Each structure stands twice: as structure tokens, then as C-alpha cells.
Amino acid sequence: MKSETKPVTLDDIAVGNRYLSREFPLNTAQIKNFARDFDPQPFHLDETAAAQSFFGGLAASGWHTAAMTMRLMVESIPFMGGLIGAGVEISWPRPTRPGDVLRAESIIIGIAPSKSRPDRGIVTLQTDTFNQDGEQVQKLVSKLLVFRRGAV
């Protein structure tokens, strides 16, 4: 993966650090392909069925929104050793739709050095995913394993 940013360790980051992603345009075919593989429900697969559903029109699977957000995070967050998640919390305040252009804003909200393993710590990262109208489509809070300098 190309990155213009130097990898950072637990020693290089602070609460409040922010990472902004590029934009990710989403089309109908992508929504249906993901749904066919992983979330084959009518409101993710078929415009007519979706129009009559809770969503009132074709919507991406929330898991697709999460996966696209991960792509944007991998590209924009330069933790040395990669993004290794221990756990997450997600909410989807509104659906992602065909034609949406997503972007992700991440901010470090907590850093907890490990007591038992001095070479690492857990970083709590909040990542908000927005569509082209600035409406939030996902809120993600991740617990990420991040290493100290020299550990990776």
C-alpha cells in the first residue's frame, strides 16, 4: 500500500491526533455485489423490494459501510505494524446509498500502555464516516493494538 506518511508508533501519537481519509465513491453494482456475498437481503439487492422496505430504497449493508471505512482507515492511519483490531463498537445512524461518496475522519480518544507487555498498548480510535452531504453514516470506536518504537 502506498503511503506518503511515515509509520508511527505508540511513542509518536497523542490523544486528539486526527487522520482524514480520501473520498470513496460507491455505486449500485458494488452494493449488490457485497450483498450477494455477505448480506443477501432484498433491501440490499433489489431496487423494487428496497423501495417497499424499511429503507425506502436500495441501501448498502452496514457491513459494507464498515468494510469501506476500513479501507479508508488502512490508507489514512500510519500505525507501524498495521491496524490490528481487538474489538469495535459500531452504529449506523443512516443508510449508505448508491452514488454516495464516503470519507472517514479518525481521532485518537484514548491511549493505554499495556501493563503486562511493555512493547505495546491499546489505542482507542473513533472513526466517523460521512457521505457527500456531510451526513454521518457510521460511528465506529475501535480498540487497536499499537506497538512501541523498536517493537515491530
Add this chain to the structure above:
Amino acid sequence: MKSETKPVTLDDIAVGNRYLSREFPLNTAQIKNFARDFDPQPFHLDETAAAQSFFGGLAASGWHTAAMTMRLMVESIPFMGGLIGAGVEISWPRPTRPGDVLRAESIIIGIAPSKSRPDRGIVTLQTDTFNQDGEQVQKLVSKLLVFRRGAV
């Protein structure tokens, strides 16, 4: 989607109800394809790089494990109107590997009728995903929107 189970509403379910999925076999190509699209990190894409990483070998993206689990949930949980998630919590106690055969066990752990919208409620569902050795690879707790009889 084919289902042999009759759809159920908020009126038909109870805390403790369980839903068992079929088995889902996972191969290397699937792991790399998902990673290429959504989580392009070396430990999900390349055996040699993965062997030297935290994971000690090729591992599926946690988001891939989550997406496969959703597939198994869609097939095994017969809520009328579908599985509509408001939010989730996930943890990944161990990685999913090439050759793993996954299955998901879901149990209803909470039912909260809506106070403002009498036609619906929020069901809290815990879904544990296991590999072929009975080891847990994911713990998921979902808040799902479920409708009353006659509302869908």
C-alpha cells in the same frame, strides 16, 4: 433467499431463543479477495509477510469474519422484514485462517419494545462465531430492529 423457517415477529420470540447456522468453509482466495477490496494489509494478503507479522500466518480481516457471520445470520435467523441492525459490538478473540470452517450460534439476550413506536422493538442478539475446532473467532452483540405482527 431460501428459508425453511416461517418468519417470526417481536410477538413470536423470547429471550433465550437460539438460532444455529450452517457451516461456511473459507479458503485462501476468499481471504485475499476480501482484503484486496477492503483491508489491504500484508498479513491478510501475503503468506510470507503474514508469517513475520503479529498474526504469524495468513489471517482473514476481522471485517471479513464479520461479513461471513452476517451471511450465516441472514440464512439462520427468520425475523420478518429482515435483519436490520442499529448498532453492534464486536471482539475477535483469535484470527480466522485459510481452511477454517465457520459456524454461528445466535441467542436472543434482550427484547425491548419501543415506547414511542408500538409497532416495533429492539432485540439484543449475541452471535458467537466458531471455527471447526470449536474455538471462538468472533463475539458479536447486535441491536436489531424487529417489528410486531402485522407491521411488515
